[in-house]
Amino acid sequence: MAFRGPKVWLWRWRRNPLKRRSDRVEAWVLLGAWVLTALVGALAGLTVSRTVEGELARERVEWRPVEARLTEPVPGSSPTRSGAANTARVWAEVRWSAPDGSDRTGQARARPGSPAGTPVTVWTDRQGRLVTEPTTPSEARVRANLIGTLAGVGAAAVPLVGERLLRGRLERRRLDQWDADWARFDALRRRQTG
Numbered sequence: 001m002a003f004r005g006p007k008v009w010l011w012r013w014r015r016n017p018l019k020r021r022s023d024r025v026e027a028w029v030l031l032g033a034w035v036l037t038a039l040v041g042a043l044a045g046l047t048v049s050r051t052v053e054g055e056l057a058r059e060r061v062e063w064r065p066v067e068a069r070l071t072e073p074v075p076g077s078s079p080t081r082s083g084a085a086n087t088a089r090v091w092a093e094v095r096w097s098a099p100d101g102s103d104r105t106g107q108a109r110a111r112p113g114s115p116a117g118t119p120v121t122v123w124t125d126r127q128g129r130l131v132t133e134p135t136t137p138s139e140a141r142v143r144a145n146l147i148g149t150l151a152g153v154g155a156a157a158v159p160l161v162g163e164r165l166l167r168g169r170l171e172r173r174r175l176d177q178w179d180a181d182w183a184r185f186d187a188l189r190r191r192q193t194g
Contacts, residue, residue, distance in 0.1 A: 022174050026167060033163030037156045045152025053144035060134040068096035068108060068122045076112025088112060094120050098128025106130045 071093045089109035098104050108122045108130070123133050135143060 020174075022170055022177075026170050029163060029166050029170070033159050033166075036159035037163075040159055041152040041156030044155035045148040047148075048151035049144045049148025052147050053140055056135050056140035056144065057137075059131075060137075060140075062126055063123050063131055063134045065121050066096050066124050068094035068120050070110055070114055070116050070118045070120060071095050071105065073116050074110045074112055074114045074118075092120075094122060096122060096124070096128075098124070099126065100128065102128070104128055104130075 074090060074092045076090060088111075090112050091107045092110040092114070093105060094108045094110070095103055095105045106122070108120050110118065110120050123131050125131050
C-alpha cells in the first residue's frame with residue numbers, strides 16, 4: 001500500500017503538477033457517489049415512508065370491527081378483576097358474519113374461562129377475512145418512518161458499494177502503472193550503468 005501523508009481537505013480538487021488523470025477521475029467518482037448516495041437514500045426513504053403510511057391509512061379506513069361469538073368455552077380459569085389474569089388472552093375459535101351474509105370462523109384472542117357465546121371484537125377486511133387491529137395514526141407514522149429509514153439506508157448503500165468497487169479498480173490500475181513505470185526506469189538505469 002502506498003504511503004499516505006496527513007489528510008488535506010479537498011486535495012483532489014487542488015492544482016498540482018503531479019496530479020494524474022486517475023486522480024481527477026477518482027475525485028469525480030467520489031463526488032458523484034456521495035451525491036448519488038444522498039439523493040438515492042433520501043428519495044427512496046421518503047417514497048417508501050409515504051407509501052407505507054398511505055397503506056396503513058387505507059387499512060384504517062377499510063378494516064372494520066365486528067362482533068364475533070366464541071364457538072366453544074375457552075379453557076383456563078375464569079377471569080378475575082385484578083392481576084395478570086385480566087390481561088392474559090388465549091386463542092379461541094370464533095364465528096362472525098361476513099358482509100355478504102355468510103358465516104365465517106377463525107381464531108381470535110379471548111379471556112381464559114369465557115363460556116361459549118361470549119362476544120369478542122374482531123377486525124375484518126372488506127371481504128370479511130380476519131385481520132389485525134389497524135394501527136393508530138401515530139403508530140403508523142412511526143412505523144412508516146422506521147421502514148422508510150431502513151429503505152433509504154439500504155438504497156444509499158448501493159452507490160457507496162459501487163464507489164468502493166470502482167475506486168478499488170482505479171487503485172489497482174494505478175499500482176499497475178507504477179509497476180510498469182518502475183520497470184521502464186529500472187531498464188533505463190541498467191543500460192546506463194552497464
